[in-house]
Amino acid sequence: MDLRGRRRRLAVAVVLQLLCLVASGNVVFKVRHKFAGRLSLGALRDHDAHRHGRMLSAVDLPLGGNGRPTDAALYFTKIGIGTPSKEYHVQVDTGSDILWVNCAGCDRCPKKSDLGIKLALYDVKGSSTGKPVTCDQDFCTSTFNAPSSDCKVGMLCDYSVTYGDGSSTAGYFVRDYVHLDSVNGDLKTTPMNGSVAFGCGAKQSGELGTSSEAVDGILGFGQANSSMISQLASSQKVKKMFSHCLDGTNGGGIFAIGQVVQPKVRSTPLVQNEAHYNVIMKAIEVGGEVLQLETDIFDTGSRRGTIIDSGTTLAYLPDEVYNPLLVKVMAQQPNLKTRTVENEFRCFAYSGNVDDGFPVVTFHFEGSVSLAVYPRDYLFQVNNEWCIGWQNSGLQSKDGKEITLLGDLVLSNKLVFYDLENQTIGWAEYNCEYAVPLRF
Numbered sequence: 001m002d003l004r005g006r007r008r009r010l011a012v013a014v015v016l017q018l019l020c021l022v023a024s025g026n027v028v029f030k031v032r033h034k035f036a037g038r039l040s041l042g043a044l045r046d047h048d049a050h051r052h053g054r055m056l057s058a059v060d061l062p063l064g065g066n067g068r069p070t071d072a073a074l075y076f077t078k079i080g081i082g083t084p085s086k087e088y089h090v091q092v093d094t095g096s097d098i099l100w101v102n103c104a105g106c107d108r109c110p111k112k113s114d115l116g117i118k119l120a121l122y123d124v125k126g127s128s129t130g131k132p133v134t135c136d137q138d139f140c141t142s143t144f145n146a147p148s149s150d151c152k153v154g155m156l157c158d159y160s161v162t163y164g165d166g167s168s169t170a171g172y173f174v175r176d177y178v179h180l181d182s183v184n185g186d187l188k189t190t191p192m193n194g195s196v197a198f199g200c201g202a203k204q205s206g207e208l209g210t211s212s213e214a215v216d217g218i219l220g221f222g223q224a225n226s227s228m229i230s231q232l233a234s235s236q237k238v239k240k241m242f243s244h245c246l247d248g249t250n251g252g253g254i255f256a257i258g259q260v261v262q263p264k265v266r267s268t269p270l271v272q273n274e275a276h277y278n279v280i281m282k283a284i285e286v287g288g289e290v291l292q293l294e295t296d297i298f299d300t301g302s303r304r305g306t307i308i309d310s311g312t313t314l315a316y317l318p319d320e321v322y323n324p325l326l327v328k329v330m331a332q333q334p335n336l337k338t339r340t341v342e343n344e345f346r347c348f349a350y351s352g353n354v355d356d357g358f359p360v361v362t363f364h365f366e367g368s369v370s371l372a373v374y375p376r377d378y379l380f381q382v383n384n385e386w387c388i389g390w391q392n393s394g395l396q397s398k399d400g401k402e403i404t405l406l407g408d409l410v411l412s413n414k415l416v417f418y419d420l421e422n423q424t425i426g427w428a429e430y431n432c433e434y435a436v437p438l439r440f
Helices: 041-056 138-143 228-234 319-330
Strands: 026-029 031-033 075-081 086-093 099-107 158-162 168-183 189-205 217-220 241-246 253-257 260-262 266-269 281-286 306-308 315-317 338-341 345-348 361-365 369-373 379-382 385-388 390-392 414-419 424-429
Touching: 086 099, 099 168, 138 168, 189 228, 266 369, 281 319, 315 319, 319 390, 369 424
Parallel strands: 086 217, 099 189, 315 390
Antiparallel strands: 026 168, 026 253, 031 075, 075 086, 075 168, 099 217, 158 168, 168 189, 241 253, 241 414, 266 424, 281 361, 338 345, 345 385, 361 369, 379 385, 414 424
């Protein structure tokens, strides 16, 4: 079962067509979908399961420090690094912090990719502006809160992360210029660069070393001071805010750094002191009827709130939410027979317009902010059947703990704006289909 309907086109800087951005310090990324129409139901489920394992696993903190858990995100982009600038394809991920790329001499780094891109290795000696970061420098000590007791002047600032699926990345930090496209006053793009400390991958294991959908590294857009956006913002190159608009109908989309002027978005506060982008969900409404749920159902242990994550394909809900939600969703079609595909996807044959036959699901958040998800968004077609995108998080997570996580199924066809300066996330329904194809 190939999810041909999930194909996403490549996207270019479509600021003139999609967004009206403040001219100063905005960066537009040209993003491409990782799976590009070759995804089966099993691969879709496994991708999300791997991601959840990475997000929820412990982080190894060896000498010199660590990056937060990273992930194979759904989208990748092309950036320039070094002097002279060399191009690298990196996954764009809102669920992790550091930027890292595979480096020359890397052990078990992938040598080829099925994504139609040529892989590259960064060589600090090949860049006139590249320098290793040592464990006694401010970036290393501030990133990891304190210098290592084993740190001696001149030693490298190491990072190492072990993921929930058993894969890992390890290496050391370097500092060099990253080259991006900035939007200027006449809404045209001009080159911009900034000095950024990033991970130089020296050894990969597991999926990171063998994946056929390999790229050169991961570009994390988390909130930590070690992230690229935080570093560029601290040097006043950009504002500490970004947005994405993903076309869930035809594919494509954009990812941009900077203030959004139009459309206007309504925002909800971020939960403080969380590793990911968490917000407070208050209620779920199905077809105009509010589900009767416990008020603290969306808080699970030490994890507070609902995770907003553009790197996850589906939407994951606790068992106590998932079951009554599915009952309400299917109530309008009491005679419809469903079958289970691949042990967990509920699918059925339906010839009508799904927007007419099934209810809208609306999530309500703190600050009287709501997010509507239409049947065309949470139902996806596989051959001649429709499958339900809602998933039971207790059955999916590596540790069996339930989470509330809203991925692309919920975020598509909306402009989602992350304002880290004011600690809010906002969104507005928007037609994201105007992204035009980009040839890498």
